[in-house]
Amino acid sequence: MEQREIARNEHTQNIRAGISVLKTMYGLSIDEYDYLDIAVDSLRDIRNFGTTEHVAYITVREDGKIPLPCNLDIIDALTTEHMGRKAYNTRKEYDVDGMVGTDTYYTCWGIMDNLGHTWQPGLGGFKGKGYISYRLEGRFLIVDKHHAGTRVALAYTGIIVDLEGFPVITRKQANALAAIAAKTLMIKGANKGEKGAASMIEFYTGLAGRLKQAASIPEDITDNEVDELFNAQTTFNRKTYNRPTKYNK
Amino acid sequence: MTLSQMASTIRNHVVDGLNGVSSTEFSIEQLKDEILLTTSSTIITLSAQGLIDINKLSQRIDGIRIDCQDLSANCDVQSELSAPHFTIPDVNRAAREPIMYLGSIDGNLTFKVYYDRHYRFHKYRLATARFPFAWVSTVANADGMHDVFLFNMPAYNNLQFVSIEAVFDDPHNLMNTEYFEQFSDSEFFAPSYVQQEVIDKLTQKYVNYYRQLNMKPKPNTQQA
Numbered sequence: 001m002e003q004r005e006i007a008r009n010e011h012t013q014n015i016r017a018g019i020s021v022l023k024t025m026y027g028l029s030i031d032e033y034d035y036l037d038i039a040v041d042s043l044r045d046i047r048n049f050g051t052t053e054h055v056a057y058i059t060v061r062e063d064g065k066i067p068l069p070c071n072l073d074i075i076d077a078l079t080t081e082h083m084g085r086k087a088y089n090t091r092k093e094y095d096v097d098g099m100v101g102t103d104t105y106y107t108c109w110g111i112m113d114n115l116g117h118t119w120q121p122g123l124g125g126f127k128g129k130g131y132i133s134y135r136l137e138g139r140f141l142i143v144d145k146h147h148a149g150t151r152v153a154l155a156y157t158g159i160i161v162d163l164e165g166f167p168v169i170t171r172k173q174a175n176a177l178a179a180i181a182a183k184t185l186m187i188k189g190a191n192k193g194e195k196g197a198a199s200m201i202e203f204y205t206g207l208a209g210r211l212k213q214a215a216s217i218p219e220d221i222t223d224n225e226v227d228e229l230f231n232a233q234t235t236f237n238r239k240t241y242n243r244p245t246k247y248n249k
Numbered sequence: 250m251t252l253s254q255m256a257s258t259i260r261n262h263v264v265d266g267l268n269g270v271s272s273t274e275f276s277i278e279q280l281k282d283e284i285l286l287t288t289s290s291t292i293i294t295l296s297a298q299g300l301i302d303i304n305k306l307s308q309r310i311d312g313i314r315i316d317c318q319d320l321s322a323n324c325d326v327q328s329e330l331s332a333p334h335f336t337i338p339d340v341n342r343a344a345r346e347p348i349m350y351l352g353s354i355d356g357n358l359t360f361k362v363y364y365d366r367h368y369r370f371h372k373y374r375l376a377t378a379r380f381p382f383a384w385v386s387t388v389a390n391a392d393g394m395h396d397v398f399l400f401n402m403p404a405y406n407n408l409q410f411v412s413i414e415a416v417f418d419d420p421h422n423l424m425n426t427e428y429f430e431q432f433s434d435s436e437f438f439a440p441s442y443v444q445q446e447v448i449d450k451l452t453q454k455y456v457n458y459y460r461q462l463n464m465k466p467k468p469n470t471q472q473a
Contacts, residue, residue: 031346033361033377040376103403107379114375166376194345195299 010219011050015039015166018177025175026182036166038184039177044116046176046216049073049167050160055091055153057081062148066134066141067100070108070165071158072119078141083130084153091155108165109139115167117159176215179208250444252421252437256280262452267459280451285421287447288439293343295443303344308423308438309414310337311354320398322390333402336394338422340364340385340415350414351383351397358408360399368400394426 019035022028043049053076056069066078071094079087099105121136132152134141143152160168169177183204189197221229250258256277263275296303318334319327340347342364352359361371361382368384371377379401386396402408417423420438437444 029346029349031361032359033374033380033382036377037375103379110378111376192345 010170011160011168013169013171013174014162015043015169015177017169017171017174018181021174021178022181025178028182028185030181030185034184035177035181038181040111040114040166042177042180042212043167043169043173044114046173046212048170048173048216048218049115049117050170051157052160053091053155054094054158055084055088055155056094056096057084057151057153058096059151060143060147060149062145064143064145064148065137066143066152066154067096068119068139068141069094069096069154069156069158070099070105070112071161072156073117073159074120074157075136075141076155076157077153078132078134078143079130079153079155080132081151081153084155087130088153088155094158096154104163104165108161111161111165111167112159170215170219172211172215172217172219176208176211179204179211183208250437250441252281252284253277255284255437255444255448258448259284259451259455262448263455263459266452266456275455283451284447285419287451288437288443289341289419291443291446291450292439295446296343301440301443303341303416304346304349306420306439307349307414307416308420309350309412310423310426311412312410313337313413315399315409315411318396318398322386322388322396333399333408335397335411336390336392337385337397337413337415337417338393338426339389339395339418341418344416348385348413348415350412352411353408354410354412356412360411371400 015036016032018039019030019032022030022035051073054069054071058066060066077088099108119136127133132143132147134143136142141154162168183201186197186200186204190201218225259280260275260277292301292303292306295301313335315333315335317331320330320332321328347364348362350356350359351362358381361377361380363371363382363384365387366384368382371382374380381399381401384398384400386398388395390396399408399411439447
């Protein structure tokens, strides 16, 4: 589902877009850093990240470890650099070697961790000339040590992030984040005794909940996607009268 | 109005109001000091009444030079930790967010501002733990200015100047800082409706005080 979002070009807004919505719609201002923390926390529930296809040319370390790109979603393939340049040259290139060890790299990983994002092995591990076998270990891919010092190509589907590592969001997500920020401001205001703040908490709580739900759904859903949604993955056993509903008897 | 004009207005009101009652002389310098004090308290009062938004009365200082200083305010005890540092006049801590902006002059880099020791928990923030932040000291240093220390700045080590936009406790104090050149003495910092309130308040106070003193009337020296 996520891959198709980019085709509709829905994920076009910077994560800070919610700050301007907050000002325009509700006339409120929030500390930028407070907003970013609230946004990452809320996006963890909202999900619906935008993804795109990347390729990264990464140098294998002496111990056979390959640091993963911090915006990794699904690994598509791990190949030699030569094959990667031929097979994946239309993909967006991501500079992992230049980022590893920098503040940006760790910040990006921190954000992904807090978004509750876990990466998938995908269809990797193909056999054949050019493909390299690997296994996943934390934030590294492990390959045979004879690759040490060489550059390999990692083709992967990655979450679209900005230069700081924050995910790029949709219009509906920006609206939801603004409402969530407004709710937080009202609660803080009420705690400090600000006039009228307490009476608005209920309104913003309801609004934020509704917009949060809406934000986790794409702008429109195609027939194919609806078909996918209804295509429940259930075993034959579960559907048959008087048969056990578990694999073990 | 300028500060001098405000002081003159009050003086004229009081002198006219007390004409024939008292011939007390007023010090314009003392009036100026009182105007500054009264303005701060008036702003707080009007803000509490919901008539003005204190957060809108901010002032900007550009090009504050950063130096490096030990965190300890005690000359005899060093903290062994030096950090990029600069000083500002005290901010108005009654405002919801006394410092609206602290960052590079071009606006590309901003600092999270802490007014208390909560900055110790910055490293546990969800998404911004590695971002730069600033701590504004709660007490004035020997020069009457407040120390501001910057942290988490490895990527911005070359930063030499910062810009700040804040609600200052006594905005006129900016005149006494090294950033004085940026501020003209032509217009008082508070909006005209606050100026009016301050003039009324002080005039009333002076007239009432001197009337209550019940001073002897001046002898009538007019000749028939």
